[in-house]
Amino acid sequence: MPIKIFSHQADPDGLGCIILGKKCFDEVDYTLCKNVPDLDYKLDKFITNEEYLNYEKIFITDLCPSIDLLDKILNNEKLSSKVTVIDHHISNLEKTKEKDYSFVNINLDGCATSLFYDYLKKHWALILPDKTLKEFVELTKLHDTWKWKEVNNLDAYHLETLLHKLGTIGYLNHFVDKLDFVSRHFKYTDEEEKWIKEQLEEEQKYLDNLLKRVIYKKMDKINYGIVYGLYNYRNILSDKLRENKSCDVLIFIAVDNETISFRSISDIEVKSIAHDFNGGGHDKAASCSLNHENERKIIEKFLS
Numbered sequence: 001m002p003i004k005i006f007s008h009q010a011d012p013d014g015l016g017c018i019i020l021g022k023k024c025f026d027e028v029d030y031t032l033c034k035n036v037p038d039l040d041y042k043l044d045k046f047i048t049n050e051e052y053l054n055y056e057k058i059f060i061t062d063l064c065p066s067i068d069l070l071d072k073i074l075n076n077e078k079l080s081s082k083v084t085v086i087d088h089h090i091s092n093l094e095k096t097k098e099k100d101y102s103f104v105n106i107n108l109d110g111c112a113t114s115l116f117y118d119y120l121k122k123h124w125a126l127i128l129p130d131k132t133l134k135e136f137v138e139l140t141k142l143h144d145t146w147k148w149k150e151v152n153n154l155d156a157y158h159l160e161t162l163l164h165k166l167g168t169i170g171y172l173n174h175f176v177d178k179l180d181f182v183s184r185h186f187k188y189t190d191e192e193e194k195w196i197k198e199q200l201e202e203e204q205k206y207l208d209n210l211l212k213r214v215i216y217k218k219m220d221k222i223n224y225g226i227v228y229g230l231y232n233y234r235n236i237l238s239d240k241l242r243e244n245k246s247c248d249v250l251i252f253i254a255v256d257n258e259t260i261s262f263r264s265i266s267d268i269e270v271k272s273i274a275h276d277f278n279g280g281g282h283d284k285a286a287s288c289s290l291n292h293e294n295e296r297k298i299i300e301k302f303l304s
């Protein structure tokens, strides 16, 4: 029977989990989700239509369903025996500690791809000790935990650059092919280096334009930068603002992904800001969905 993976879309960590799944199991179906409400919606349909009966195992990676959906899984024995949630977001750790959801694994030490890798190795013994795959997981972790900056590992940063260049499906297919179990060091090919260079040039142009469109507003001693932009630029812009120290918190409204991202530019914690909008995430990077109510609240608070 095939394996099903629900994962976080549009970042190397969420996609890394699907790539691992595809390297380990013969038959994998996957569903990409923008955020928790999107996951809840898709998962609810999957449960109601009894699609889970067609799968041997169901993984939910880099995201965790809401309590309503977790309870729905918990109360369905057939389903809960198949589900494993692998996540590393602190807000999900807080929300799941009330009850004993034995199928939920949240570990703050790592990223979803590295946790999924360890899980597969331990419980399924399916991952070969492959050097390239292991290094790919390490790079994904460096990228997702922002440690790549400390150690100046541009290979890790360029996973995201390649994702922007190739698009979600292109990235998945490319890395499933590249990680071919011919054990050698992970290294970008000349073609990949060319893609990275082209993408970085394009991103620089868009970024220059975006920087001019940021609106700054000071409230309660915190300087906010607010902008509408393409989702792929949320981290690129926050890196730039961090260099310039131009605000404390970035509020990035991405219409193309229907999300609002909150990024800490100085030392302000942003998870609680996302909480006010029914979102969540990490202390320095959090998000919520871009729905009518949240957009109205942002406009009233910061843009009027």
Ligand SMILES: [Mn+2]
Pocket: 013, 014, 062, 088, 111, 112, 144
């Ligand atoms: Mn992640």
